[in-house]
Amino acid sequence: MSLVVGLDVGTQGVKLVAYDPQQRRIVATHGRPLELVAGDDGSREQHATWWLDAIRACFARLAPDARARVAAIGVSGQQHGFVPLDANGEVLAPVKLWCDTSSQRECDEIMAAAGGADRCVALAGNPILAGYTASKLPWTRRHRPEAYARLASILLPHDYVNFWLTGEQWMECGDASGTGWLDVRTRRWSPELLAATDPERDLGACLPPLVAADASFPIAPGIAAELGLPRGVRISAGGGDNMMAAIGTGNVEPGVLSMSLGTSGTLFAHAREPVVDAGAGWAAFCDSTGGWLPLVCTMNCTLATEQVARLLGFDARDGDAAMEGTAPGAGGLVMLPFFNGERTPDLPHARASLAGMDLSNLTRGNAYRAAMEGATYSLRNGYDALLAAGLGFDAIRVTGGGGRSPAWRQMVADVFGLPVDVPVQAEGAAFGAALQALWALGAGADGPGIAAISREHVQVDPALSARPDPAAVEAYREPYAKFLRHLQAARLLHEIGPPGSG
Numbered sequence: 001m002s003l004v005v006g007l008d009v010g011t012q013g014v015k016l017v018a019y020d021p022q023q024r025r026i027v028a029t030h031g032r033p034l035e036l037v038a039g040d041d042g043s044r045e046q047h048a049t050w051w052l053d054a055i056r057a058c059f060a061r062l063a064p065d066a067r068a069r070v071a072a073i074g075v076s077g078q079q080h081g082f083v084p085l086d087a088n089g090e091v092l093a094p095v096k097l098w099c100d101t102s103s104q105r106e107c108d109e110i111m112a113a114a115g116g117a118d119r120c121v122a123l124a125g126n127p128i129l130a131g132y133t134a135s136k137l138p139w140t141r142r143h144r145p146e147a148y149a150r151l152a153s154i155l156l157p158h159d160y161v162n163f164w165l166t167g168e169q170w171m172e173c174g175d176a177s178g179t180g181w182l183d184v185r186t187r188r189w190s191p192e193l194l195a196a197t198d199p200e201r202d203l204g205a206c207l208p209p210l211v212a213a214d215a216s217f218p219i220a221p222g223i224a225a226e227l228g229l230p231r232g233v234r235i236s237a238g239g240g241d242n243m244m245a246a247i248g249t250g251n252v253e254p255g256v257l258s259m260s261l262g263t264s265g266t267l268f269a270h271a272r273e274p275v276v277d278a279g280a281g282w283a284a285f286c287d288s289t290g291g292w293l294p295l296v297c298t299m300n301c302t303l304a305t306e307q308v309a310r311l312l313g314f315d316a317r318d319g320d321a322a323m324e325g326t327a328p329g330a331g332g333l334v335m336l337p338f339f340n341g342e343r344t345p346d347l348p349h350a351r352a353s354l355a356g357m358d359l360s361n362l363t364r365g366n367a368y369r370a371a372m373e374g375a376t377y378s379l380r381n382g383y384d385a386l387l388a389a390g391l392g393f394d395a396i397r398v399t400g401g402g403g404r405s406p407a408w409r410q411m412v413a414d415v416f417g418l419p420v421d422v423p424v425q426a427e428g429a430a431f432g433a434a435l436q437a438l439w440a441l442g443a444g445a446d447g448p449g450i451a452a453i454s455r456e457h458v459q460v461d462p463a464l465s466a467r468p469d470p471a472a473v474e475a476y477r478e479p480y481a482k483f484l485r486h487l488q489a490a491r492l493l494h495e496i497g498p499p500g501s502g
């Protein structure tokens, strides 16, 4: 029986899922953590070689007989990272990641050159927000002129892994929409935005061809030999981690809302037509199946809970126990969890705050709960913008590390007032990549469509479901309203000036 493999290059680690589609069974899951280099200027970087080493390590742990059965691989990756390559395909500099806010000045410059944020939305569907790939090019020109001078092509993290696996460079529209350069309505690069990013250079020539979501390429023979894989393995188009998690959580038709509780917090839905928010309250991305993926991304999700847990001296994975005995509202504590600056809401220079402390409520449990509530309310705030745009949802499918916490799943059900379900296949992005690889194997041969594949293979685990508790739904109303008032105050502070400006 053949296997399909999904690889996910997340912020905190690489995961490999090997799936047997005939048996509908995950036969192996392996992971490897990744480091991240953080600078005081907001920079967040990784070396591309770290991803490859982690992938090698994951394959090395896959049993040889399983490796021999692999027929196809799909690659999912953290979005927006900027992998600059020279003409020989060598990486020219550390990769600036999605959570890198050091290029905010360049975001503003690109938008000004294009005619403003509204004009960017008109041209491509999105403004250029903190962390989007486009801003990293002028940042590189300014701060790494040697790399800029030798730049021949630009890839996103999952594209780079695909290049390593096959020797071919391409992009697909899902992850490409996170560059800020893709007109998501037409699925073509926007010449105006490319020119606004770099008027001196033909940026289009640095971008690889865009391929269809069901495309696939042969693995390079040398890599197959190195990883102990058959020579005939196909590599599917791949996609951004959220696009892949959409497939891996069964979110391939309108009405379902997926939520990923990882380093970032994301909410995303499937759309059959392009959907663009004139107010840019959420991101108008393409998905990696040929459709669209309206998405909300907060930069501080488990990043916030981990930060607070570390301060309080426990592991975030034990956070549920630390929170025992606390109640909705965290005893009056309110956390704006913007440790890393924030993208939704658009407050790249904001920093986290804890408010509402009195002489009795500052307990470990309340402080940790405030971080989890703050991360959840941030997503709820993005959800309100999706509703305001006329989208509607019946249920939430949760994936990502934070989804392992029963307390967090219940909090999501209560704060959103929606039932929460969790797929059996916990690694949604890696599993979605495996399903895309399965789709690519049957493409062009009357194989099933990706929606049918996702529907057939994604199974919900009833033991992990959470249902809204009416009393708790009510109990969260005032704390959420209070969070919004603090958020409004942060917006005002932000208008006054970034930290350090006096």
Ligand SMILES: Nc1ncnc2c1ncn2[C@@H]1O[C@H](COP(=O)(O)OP(=O)(O)O)[C@@H](O)[C@H]1O
Pocket: 010, 011, 012, 013, 261, 262, 263, 264, 302, 303, 305, 306, 316, 317, 318, 319, 320, 399, 400, 401, 402, 403, 404, 405
């Ligand atoms: N039981 C748990 N409760 C709360 N957080 C958890 C739990 N298990 C894992 N996490 C958090 O999940 C995060 C990793 O999630 P993951 O989706 O793999 O992230 P990423 O894709 O950003 O690398 C870590 O920050 C970890 O603290």
Ligand SMILES: O=C(CO)[C@@H](O)[C@H](O)COP(=O)(O)O
Pocket: 009, 010, 011, 012, 077, 078, 079, 080, 098, 099, 131, 178, 240, 241, 242, 260, 262, 263, 264, 265, 266, 297
């Ligand atoms: O920037 C976004 C989405 O637009 C993030 O969701 C990244 O794609 C990183 O994801 P994780 O590593 O946190 O899963």
